Amino acid sequence: MRNTEGTRITKLPEFRTFWASQSLSMLGTAVSRSAVPLLAATVLSATPFQMGLLQSSLTVSFLVLGLPAGAWVDRMRRRPVMIVCDLARALLMTSLVVAALAGRLGFTWLIVVGLLLGAARTFYEIAYQSYIPSLVGRDRLVEGNSKLESTASAAQTAGPAVAGVLVQVGAAAAVSVQAVSYLFSGLLLLRIRKPEPVAGRAGRGGMGAEIRSGLRFVLGNPLMRAVAGSAATYNFFYAVQSPLVVLLLVGEAGFSGATAGALMAAGGAGGLLGAATSGWMARRLGQVRVIWLAYLVTIPTVVLLPLTGPGWRVVFFVVPWFTAAYGLVVYNVAQVSFRQAMCPDQLLGRMNASVRFLIWGIIPFGGLAGGALGEWLGVRGALLVAAVGMSSGVVWLLCSRLRGMRDIPVDAIAEPYVRSG
Missing domain, CATH: 1.20.1250.20 (MFS general substrate transporter like domains)
Known part of the structure; x- marks a missing residue:
């Protein structure tokens, strides 16, 4: 096995792949915070109360699912959890695109998708932060997290602007870009070959x-x-x-x-x-x-x-x-x-x-x-x-x-x- 001790973290192919995947996933999440509400406003002419309900559907999962999600993630390998969450979010975004293009998009379905997106995000982010130590090692956590945080900051800055530009083309266009970003994020995670510790039920x-x-x-x-x-x-x-x-x-x-x-x-x-x-x-x-x-x-x-x-x-x-x-x-x-x-x-x-x-x-x-x-x-x-x-x-x-x-x-x-x- 090749000795990577002392190698810069950006020289490690596993980290570069994970970093690219995380960049796409974070961009998709940042765009969704603006694109999904914009879809509701432009296609469905949502009322202020409905907009508030939609925003809540995207964020309530951390309060409702956060604690049990952590216990479930500790029973599994973390990378497969992230892959499933990325691919699930790609499918959910695709369903919105298809419904919007077909003229069948309703507010009820938008709320359902918002709840499912929030649930997937909850599992993804818990698994993501739990996966990093096994990928980079505990001695490289600051270096790894600083690189990942740079793309998270860039995504948070660019996300609303990207969503605004895409919505000018059409609300469905903004959502379709999100679907593609989640899809490629999941596919990149599939390419990581570094073994992950076997999960087990630590609690009784x-x-x-x-x-x-x-x-x-x-x-x-x-x-x-x-x-x-x-x-x-x-x-x-x-x-x-x-x-x-x-x-x-x-x-x-x-x-x-x-x-x-x-x-x-x-x-x-x-x-x-x-x-x-x-x-x-x-x-x-x-x-x-x-x-x-x-x-x-x-x-x-x-x-x-x-x-x-x-x-x-x-x-x-x-x-x-x-x-x-x-x-x-x-x-x-x-x-x-x-x-x-x-x-x-x-x-x-x-x-x-x-x-x-x-x-x-x-x-x-x-x-x-x-x-x-x-x-x-x-x-x-x-x-x-x-x-x-x-x-x-x-x-x-x-x-x-x-x-x-x-x-x-x-x-x-x-x-x-x-x-x-």
């Missing part, structure tokens, strides 16, 4: 006991609990902020929709730079230290957002929007790599599912809180509350033992927490 006592073991690992381990707490706090208050940012730019500052979109693209640029430099930052500052340092230095800049206005005051939006996006990606690469390195392989699916349940399941509540705060305090006042809340997430990290660590210890896998009650 049934599905409930396995789910509890994943939650116990995350909540019972002080280091994992601090990371999950910081991410959950950030996500809740980011969800408070999200519905208000467009209102700030268009309603309060008076920018056009096109200008607002261009200003928000600064976040995508910051994310791409963060992905490009996250590996260097981890080596320079320490793989653990960079988690809290990136958060502490960059995220609090969002307190400047409420000062945004026309003219030179646009700097109060562009600078913190770029800076926070940069820091968030550096933080994400470091904390995801930390979680993967800390977790035993047989528990990776349940760990990732538990973390996603905790940090993504809270997002709908943040959105509701943002709307209420906007009505009560006004847009700028609510954004200030959101900014302070987002900044407070770092307290979890600073009050934990993470603050005194530079790098992950060699014997970092936290086996005792798997058995703890």
Whole structure:
């Protein structure tokens, strides 16, 4: 067998294939967030209530299926799970194209497809994060995650723009491109030949006991609990902020929709730079230290957002929007790599599912809180509350033992927490 120790990760054919597959899959997911609602709006003339229902159908699965999905993924090899999810999403998108071209597309079917797409995404992303350690090795997690995060950031930046251009050709065209991207993503995964560890049922006592073991690992381990707490706090208050940012730019500052979109693209640029430099930052500052340092230095800049206005005051939006996006990606690469390195392989699916349940399941509540705060305090006042809340997430990290660590210890896998009650 060829020795690949010390080889750059981009020289490994298995990683290059996986990276290409992930790029296509992430682009398809990013486009779908805009293309499916645009399909509803342009073809079905959906009402605001129906649009909200459709958006919920695409995201509710992490709250409903997230925990059992983690237990199921830990019973299987992860690569076949991703392949099935990609091919299933390709078929679902194809069904929308066929229905739209035939003039038979109805809102009920769109909701059904949205629910199934969300379920497939839930299984895919849990399996995806659980597969990376076996593909690249635990010593290359930061390098691998930074490369993968770069394409995720690019997809999130380009996805809405690609969907908007394709919808000008026709809503079915946008959805058909998604079907092709998922299809080729699955086919690329089929080409990976690196053996994957045999899956087994690590837990005892049934599905409930396995789910509890994943939650116990995350909540019972002080280091994992601090990371999950910081991410959950950030996500809740980011969800408070999200519905208000467009209102700030268009309603309060008076920018056009096109200008607002261009200003928000600064976040995508910051994310791409963060992905490009996250590996260097981890080596320079320490793989653990960079988690809290990136958060502490960059995220609090969002307190400047409420000062945004026309003219030179646009700097109060562009600078913190770029800076926070940069820091968030550096933080994400470091904390995801930390979680993967800390977790035993047989528990990776349940760990990732538990973390996603905790940090993504809270997002709908943040959105509701943002709307209420906007009505009560006004847009700028609510954004200030959101900014302070987002900044407070770092307290979890600073009050934990993470603050005194530079790098992950060699014997970092936290086996005792798997058995703890």
